[in-house]
Amino acid sequence: MSTIDTAHSMAAPTAATWSPSIKRLAQTAALCGLGLVFISLIGMPVKLNSRALIEPILSRGYASLAWVPVMFGYVVTKQVVLEGMVAQKRGASDVAEGAIVGAGGGLLLGILGILIDNFDLRDPLLNWSPQLLEFITFGNGLGFGVMIWVVIGGLSGAAGAGLHLLPATIRRFIMVIVVAVVGISFLETAATDLLQGLRLEFVSDGIYSKTSGLTIKGSVITGAIAAVALYGSQQLQQRRLTRLSQAPPAASGFTPGAAILNSFGDARSRLKVGLGILALILLPMVLGGIMNELLANVGLFLLLALGLNIVVGLAGILDLGYVAFFAVGGYTAAVLTSPNSPWLTPELPWFVAIFIVVVVAAIVGLLIGAPVIRMRGDYLAIVTLGFGEIIRLLFLSDWLSPMFGGAQGITNIPGVQVAGLANVKGTDPRAVFYLVMAFCAFAIYVSWRLEGSRLGRAWMAIREDESVAEAMGINTVNAKLMAFVTGAILASLSGAIFAAKVGSIFPSSFEILVSVIILVIVIVGGMGRIAGVMVGAAVLIGVLGGPSQPGLLQELAEYKLLIYGALLVWMMLKRPEGLLPNVRRSRELHGDELTQDAWIKSQVAAQDEIDSDGAGSEVPS
């Protein structure tokens, strides 16, 4: 892809360069069409179509297709502007290219409609259905369907390509408005719940229609608010920038101005953190049961992800069997607290049991970690995956069922007695959320302190280069083992809370899937950065949902694993450092590009010196 883009940006639009351009257009159009057909065949549009995005004009089903030509139109006309290159002029040809790509894609979708009409492939393909045909043709006959999709595709593609023509600020405004409208519409359930808690029902009644989705008026209001918010934040940033530039010029060595600014910034960020914590404490009060349940799930997975972040993000050990420790924590807590446990029934209170859980998890972590920690990184990943499966199979087996109940699991796990205050059980998601939050706060504090500690720096050194770290006198085996055990302990805490929350525990809750989802959270958020992991957990578990926990977008529940997979690949290809990257880690990942840029810059500078007229600056190849 990148080579093609580069070629495109370098070539002047002459007759000679048109033919590869046509080939490229055809390829992109075909890809666009395949994307549309694929989304249709996995059944997304038909399933989502029952609800509206913007009440009378756009349903969620059509929205699930419309973004594809927009994106392809945007991508096909994207230019890679290299340092020192003269960017090609934008113009109507770009829009035309986008329109062609979109129309081609639309045509393929129309052809799918014709195929559905003529052949019956319902047997293997579940969604090869009359409903899909009706969806494609808008119930108006095939000819109309094909035509309308070509038009829709062409328009969306042109819109996508047209984004390039707009100045960056306006483009940004459009993006923010679209994201706001789509987001607010999709989050209808959550927003209604929140507004009800705040006694602001009139807002939700105002913007949402009776059936589902935003009304036109509502979407206009949402868009306007988003635009104003963006404008405001831009102004604020501008003001801060001018203030920074007006700061007293730095004296040599010590810079009082910068120091004052830094402490100012520190106080500011402290204020922000404080406000965030306050919001989290107050939020559950106004939220309903579903939303609190959701937040509790986010917290559980955040706790797991914080643990995995230490293992993968800081120490660079890819642990694919992380769910094993979650299971160990859950089962240990269940055995110690439940009266129905088939083996030991000490019926300890949860807060006593938790200490034993930590000890057991640490021992299991040591037992699993000690042999595997010396292995090569990728072998270690597969071996931990093996351990994860073995532990699940053992809990499931008849052999150990006298101890752990086999497939029947352990039921009747009591909640968490908080000294005379409350009994935290799954039936009271608000209390569970506070409990989870307390543990998350603990985990965040631990991770934060560890990150700056000697051990944390040792982990990071090992991640960057193990042999160099060893040469610097770090006992790599011990340090990695410490990371493994710390991760295990955090996961076991999450497992113990999970057991108390659900009230029963089964081996089927601890599939490999869970490990992969936690890994996606850590990677999408940003490996090695606490804030990143928090964002990752909130976005993924909150919006898409966990392995068996529903998220905000319940319509997408069927496709969430597919989205997780695609997201993992996409992140690895485009942004391996995550949404909120750890600075050091992204330097490690993009080091080559940085040196390359520096090289190009130096070459350009040298060329300029030679040319001295400074006009045509071209990179010597």
Added chain:
Amino acid sequence: MLVIGLLAFVAQQINPTNPFASWVNPDANRLTGPALRDLIISGLNLGVMYGLIALGYSMVYGVLGFINFAHGEVFMVAVMSSWITSEKLFEAGLWEDFFIPSLLLTVMIAIVVSTTTAVVMERIAYRPLRGSPRLIPLITSIGVSFFLQNVAIGLFGPGAKRYPQLPEWLTARRTLLWIPGVEVEGTKILVLVVAGVSMAMLWYYVERTKTGKAMRAVAEDKEIAALMGIDVDKTIVRTFAIGGAMAGVAGILWGLLFRSVVATTGFLPGIKAFTAAVVGGVGNLGGSMAGGVSLGTAESLGPLLLLEPMGVKGPTQLKDAVAFVLLIAVLLFKPSGLFGERLSAEDRT
């Protein structure tokens, strides 16, 4: 091989009267001769399929130095597509009347589809990542695996699909290799034969042809191979294609043997095939096959021969655990595999 030999020896020793087993655990089922033989045969069957899949892992690891976690899904795609083809042929009435041509057609389609999947996967997901840290493509391949699995669920639904009935003459029990008393289902013989033939073809391709030589050169050192005029990209694509084709063969054999497929079919065989590749030594083709056979027999014999005498209840539930324990044991005590690994120059450090 070592493992089979060992297990067969143990089997011979304890088979006739099974004193060890009855001594430890009087309730244990005694394995009779025919039961043991059937177990060995089905172990061999599983083993050759693991071996065929393992070739894909092994070759990709040899050339690119990362674990292509999604290779199990390539296998699943093959099982799926052969199910669709055979189902459609069955509906058209061709499956029963012209069994051999329709089987050949099914094989062809399965192989083409799985090969295409592997090649497309390389192009989209792995090629942009060449030269990045080793764990990055591994994580990507986990994503690809997840994605493909759920695409299959989205397209074909989560339920199990049944293959059409096989003709009588194929499934009938036959005498294997004219050894009197050793009667085996025809399908199982077919699996062994097909696996053997494809293994031999692969061996010939890699060791005796010019493209095979190019492949080995790229596995040895990509830069120097490029300097020798070898198109590295093309060779890597070829490696993926051959791995995909082998997974395709394994897929159709799996379909014939178990006659059922779900979207998660690829996961466990995939991991076990990787185990087989590691057991035999990564990058070593013969080793992969041997590793697959060892793993298959260990998995089918291990639970009943080793676990049950130790008093473990429901031992067959733990057959997957046996495979993983074998993986861990090999990696702990002989990380280069039983037959030695062949890695590229930069991976050997």
